[in-house]
Amino acid sequence: MVVYQVYPRSFADSGGDGLGDLAGITARLDHLAWLGVDALWLSPINPSPMADGGYDVADYRGVDPSFGTVEDVERLACEATDRGIDLLLDIVPCHTSIEHPWFRERPELYVWSPVDGPPNNWRANFGGPAWTEDRHGRGWYLHSFYPEQPDLDWRNPEVARELAAVLSFWRGKGVAGFRLDALQQLLKDPELRDDPPATRPRLLAGETDYETLEHVHSSDQPGVEEPLRALRRGAGADAFLVGEIGLPCDRHGPYLGPLDASFCFELFFSAWEAEALAAGIRAGLATGKPAWVLSNHDFPRLADRIGRENVAAAALLLLALPGPVFLFQGDELALGNGPGRPAGAAEAPPYDRAGRDPFRHPMPWTEKPPHHGFTTGAPWLDVVVPPSGSAERQREDPGSPAAHTRELIALRRGLVGPVEELSARDGVLSFRRGAVGVAVNTAERPREQPWTGSVLHRTSSRSDDLLNPGSGTFVQVV
Missing domain, CATH: 3.20.20.80 (Glycosidases)
Known part of the structure; x- marks a missing residue:
């Protein structure tokens, strides 16, 4: 897919x-x-x-x-x-937006502090405290991301x-x-x-x-x-x-x-x-x-x-x-x-x-x-x-x-089977899917092709035996 x-x-x-x-x-x-x-x-x-x-x-x-x-x-x-x-x-x-009707009308769907202030030291993913005081005076709510994104309470x-x-x-x-x-x-x-x-x-x-x-x-x-x-x-x-x-x-x-x-x-x-x-x-x-x-x-x-x-x-x-x-x-x-x-x-x-x-x-x-x-x-x-x-x-x-x-x-669409023979040698990543060998050269110099067979696809014009830097191939393995 x-x-x-x-x-x-x-x-x-x-x-x-x-x-x-x-x-x-x-x-x-x-x-x-x-x-x-x-x-x-x-x-x-x-x-x-x-x-x-x-x-x-x-x-x-x-x-x-x-x-x-x-x-x-x-x-x-x-x-x-x-x-x-x-x-x-x-x-x-x-989480929702702070502008979602639920936040105004159904506060029980969100996570609130049981005390008057942050109940712990949690931090938001984007930085800063994970707790913000509600502008309508209902207490402190949790937000894992921005303060405009109050967390829903999935235990409800x-x-x-x-x-x-x-x-x-x-x-x-x-x-x-x-x-x-x-x-x-x-x-x-x-x-x-x-x-x-x-x-x-x-x-x-x-x-x-x-x-x-x-x-x-x-x-x-x-x-x-x-x-x-x-x-x-x-x-x-x-x-x-x-x-x-x-x-x-x-x-x-x-x-x-x-x-x-x-x-x-x-x-x-x-x-x-x-x-x-x-x-x-x-x-x-x-x-x-x-x-x-x-x-x-x-x-x-x-x-x-x-x-x-x-x-x-x-x-x-x-x-x-x-x-x-x-x-x-x-x-x-x-x-x-x-x-x-x-x-x-x-x-x-x-x-x-x-x-x-x-x-x-x-x-x-x-x-x-x-x-x-x-x-x-x-x-x-x-x-x-x-x-x-x-x-x-x-x-x-x-x-x-x-x-x-x-x-x-x-x-x-023609590749079948799991990844097999996964290898990383001399800057070349290679593996096999069924009868097709895959190889990618991450090195700065040409490297030998690790698979023997007919080339189905290549990303550069070099010969079948060598891989250019930054190139890859599909090979029908024999």
């Missing part, structure tokens, strides 16, 4: 207001059909004040007017289905019933499945005990005070399978459910029973080095239900993270792995980062306060300036065109990154 992630604000604008929308996505479905993807995942489209790019939901059953209407979702689902593409929605079950059975009904509602509109956000935050310690100081080294540069604690009480609590069973019941047995679980893969086990897959971020964050990539693959495979991803809307573009010269080999590696694979819009074009928020623009919606706008620039559909087919108006972010050109140009060029991605997706 190959899933194409769309960040709706940046995909295609049908109305000329500079913001992508659902009608624009529908109008560009033929690009996804040309690539050969199986499903389309939309980042959040619900009504939202946009304190966190739509991950602060004000109405689970509505559509933000900037994107369209519920009827537009139904139309998109129908048009996608006609092209053999399933529609997946992003569901945020951990009403929350499970409400969210299950939300999934059932969208299934009735033609939606085939869901990406479930931040599942590690569903349950918290009922005693609200302090988190102990962190003892492990930091994993990423630029981390906040969130990383000063070990989150043994504020997240990842026992009993999480029951809330997920409720979501499964709401979605139906035939729905596709993939979980975003902000934990190492070896801690995904308790979440996986009701899910079809969980994202493997060990591979996502691996250095572009054979040993590190092999370790990331092993970590994902060990879960038994990995979903593979190398890029998304929250982190720098793949071309900027690993170097544009390695993007083709990364696509080959990703699309060779078993299980669901997720591509972020523009990855097929080798799209890079942009400048982000325009100079002088206020740090307010639709711009992202966490600085992620450079990774969310609009798709370049055509070669025609100034906005390359994204909009007839002024785009919310500049349209960046990669060196290989727009989507239109790349579809016409058999040597382009998009054509390469399309060919790999087609070849992927």
Whole structure:
């Protein structure tokens, strides 16, 4: 299964207001059909004040007017289905917006401090205290992320019933499945005990005070399978459910029973080095239900993270792995980062306060300036065109990154069996899927091809016996 992630604000604008929308996505479905993807995942489209790019939901059953209407979702689902593409929605079950009617009218659905003030030392994922005083004087509420995102209390059975009904509602509109956000935050310690100081080294540069604690009480609590069973019941047995679980893969086990897959971020964050990539693959495979991803809307573009010269080999590696694979819009074009928020623009919606706008620039559909087919108006972010050109140009060029991605997706359908003979030697990552050998050279010099047989696909023009730096191959092994 190959899933194409769309960040709706940046995909295609049908109305000329500079913001992508659902009608624009529908109008560009033929690009996804040309690539050969199986499903389309939309980042959040619900009504939202946009304190966190739509991950602060004000109405689970509505559509933000900037994107369209519920009827537009139904139309998109129908048009996608006609092209053999399933529609997946992003569901945020951990928290709502502070503007959701539930927060005003049903405070019992949220987590509140039992004392007048923060009851513990918990920190929010984006930094700062995880407790904020309610502006209406009702006490202090918990927020695992921004203060505008109060946490739902999943120990209250009403929350499970409400969210299950939300999934059932969208299934009735033609939606085939869901990406479930931040599942590690569903349950918290009922005693609200302090988190102990962190003892492990930091994993990423630029981390906040969130990383000063070990989150043994504020997240990842026992009993999480029951809330997920409720979501499964709401979605139906035939729905596709993939979980975003902000934990190492070896801690995904308790979440996986009701899910079809969980994202493997060990591979996502691996250095572009054979040993590190092999370790990331092993970590994902060990879960038994990995979903593979190398890029998304929250982190720098793949071309900027690993170097544009390695993007083709990364696509080959990703699309060779078993299980669901997720591509972020523009990855097929080798799209890079942009400048982000325009100079002088206020740090307010639709711009992202966490600085992620450079990774969310609009798709370049055509070669025609100034906005390359994204909009007839002024785009919310500049349209960046990669060196290989727009989507239109790349579809016409058999040597382009998009054509390469399309060919790999087609070849992927012939791959069978598990990953076997996984190896990392002399900078070359290799493994076998059935009778097909996969090899990627992460070294700075050419390396010998580890497989003997006929080449099914290569990302460079070097001879069958050698792999260029940053290149990869599929080989029919003899």
